[in-house]
Amino acid sequence: MGQPSFVSRKQAFLEKYFSGESIDYRQIISLFTPILIDQAFLVGLSLVNTAMISSSGVEAVSAVNMVDSINMFLISTFIAVATGGTVVVAQYKGSGNEPMVSKATASTVSAVFLFALCISALVGVFHMPLLNVLFGNASPDVLGNAQIYLVGSSISYVGIAVQEAVCGALRGIGKTRASLILSLIMNLSYVILNIILINGLHMGVLGMAISVNISRYLAAVCSLFFLAKIVTNTNSYFRLRELVKVEVTMLKRILFIGIPFAAEQMFFNGGKILTQIFVVSLGTYALATNAICSSIAVVLQIPSSALSLTAITVVGQCMGRRNIADARKLTKSFLWLSSLSFFLMAMLILPMFQPLVGLFHPPADIVDDIFIIMVINAVAQVLLWPISFLLPSALRAAGDSKFTSITSMLSMWLFRVVLGYILGIVFHFGIIGVWIAMNCEWGVRSLVFLWRFRGEQWYKHRLIEPASAD
Template structure:
């Protein structure tokens, strides 16, 4: 038995050294980055799953409203999260370059920029929330629309909080300091979930309870993250007075990555929102089925999502050292590892579908539709998801932000939106047609990114 364990350990270490060790970083350091992010993503998605299940107790109108507004929230929040991602890339490259002073200055400016973008976004949406909802979801039922208004306003109030939180975590990930990110995220998500249990499940406050718990959890998470980088972190050295001054030279580098990514997120998630309007036309049950299927599909993506986030740090530090060979090697290794994780997730989660679906208590007539959607994505994800999502993260970490953004926008609008309408509405395949169009778009985008990765232009940008 001991001999077998030693053999397994030897084979495992050999594989890790072969695929995850290079001149820039060794496998132990890479997995020190990956594991906390994986645990963080696990809790994040499980909490999201639990929250969606809890709000379902308030009825299909509440689920549909939260799903609708969350699509808009993702659309808006990704603008300032994109800016924070620009900070992560530059921080990672300066870390790889060994410039500690610029690591600190870049992280500070990333937090400042994300805060400014989020405040502007919040003010605009709060002022124009009624016409925005009318344009996007005017055909929704009255009860769904009312719940959507409450949830959107509450979400807007918390945008600056989540922007600061994401910018702090992004900077910490850039230097490879992922354990504090895990602790901060756990505090935020556990607080949010506990409050949801109290306010939604016990006091039956529905969407109002969801809004209160979100704001309180984000206040706590943001305050804790700022206290950590001001008093306890030795890499960032954040000072409020430095954050109040704008360093245009650093900001320009952050925006070189962040603005194309922000534009991508605006138009990419705008395409998702437009697709959502197709689903609204299909009725509340279709909208509920789509919301539940999306929630369950995230379970399959826990591991690969963690690898995508980790790739920004790993590849960014390799590029900071100008070690292109390692950047290529680790990107390919992360893609392969992601495929393995998808296969494992499908093998574990598909048999558990009858148990998982009970958490949502959906109407019987949509359960088969939800299962069909999950089965389609479970088959497709090991083949196309990683190239479509992890690969652009690696390209962006090398500074190739313009190409990745343009490719993502074109694939979204020319394939997912147009094909989704043709399959779902014109040809009458309904929600399944919209779902299949999403999978086809993943595959197309992945082919484009693999082609780019095989060339030399993606690492030609010199940012630090």
């Protein structure tokens, strides 16, 4: 007999590591590919936007970076609630209970909408005290730009909330292609508007604020259209009128996952904001270095971020069938694949450092610091990021939300924030010390999550009832 062909060996490999009784590798690839494209567009467009606003000066870049840390803190809370909806939808989909998939979808959209509306109102009223408390040491020019961008961002929260809730539900039932289309609508329109308003009309931060509102509300309208027209043609039986019905039992299931995750995101991103305050005290150049390094670091995360989102759907559907073996096996495969993707991305990006960093027009004084941070972070991402972030996504999809959230909150505040202050401020390592502290915190998270995954408690949660019970 001859040697097996490359195609047959590849298929055997995929069958062994990425297929199970609950789902096979073809389904996983069909889930993963649109999410990967979505993540690539998100990061690529974010780089383009940062590069565009860089043309308005270091003050504009610093202001946008400061406000985006607040935006991330706030938006992540209702995205966390949407993730709770993704898990519940995925588990109902895995259990075969299609009518409950529709109810879970409607409850997700309603809950996230109300959550975002409250946050938007609070930020709109208290935007200036918020900026003064967090970034009062920034220069007047930076604060002025930050005020414009924060008010504009707060108005857009409801739009992105609806879009994220719908996309989360679509990912839960495996419709990642529809989720991709909605994301592209929002982000491509955002970039086009930024080109017109920032580069064309030279409106600076105000132009970016206008762009973000138009693009997010356009995406929200399109999201509701997708639910009404596309999901209706499947077995999910969704109707828009279900959005006005409050299913208390369903809401409790969504919030069982969503509230701990939202609390985690608040504490986690709150720690990031506190770290940002350290960075503000280091000066405008440190702020610009942090902004540029953050933008480049996210590029390396593109495949792994897509795997992390895919894992929620895959593990959620496995747990809906109560197939623990599949959930454990596929999580392990995703972790190895994520580390490999980080290595490949680093090998691709690091040789392109000069042209890539040139997009941001950095002062020559900070280029060396940017390169040092990039190298340190690239190594840490290969070894630690998948276990620190992808693994808790899988645990959360199994219903283990409280443990993952508490671990993330404690590691953030006990290690990243405290160690960041000690290294960056006390020992005068500056922005490099802040980034080293972040990578050390990943190591702590990794040890705890690996210990949890090796045990049995993470899969003993019963998030949904069997189909017959509903």
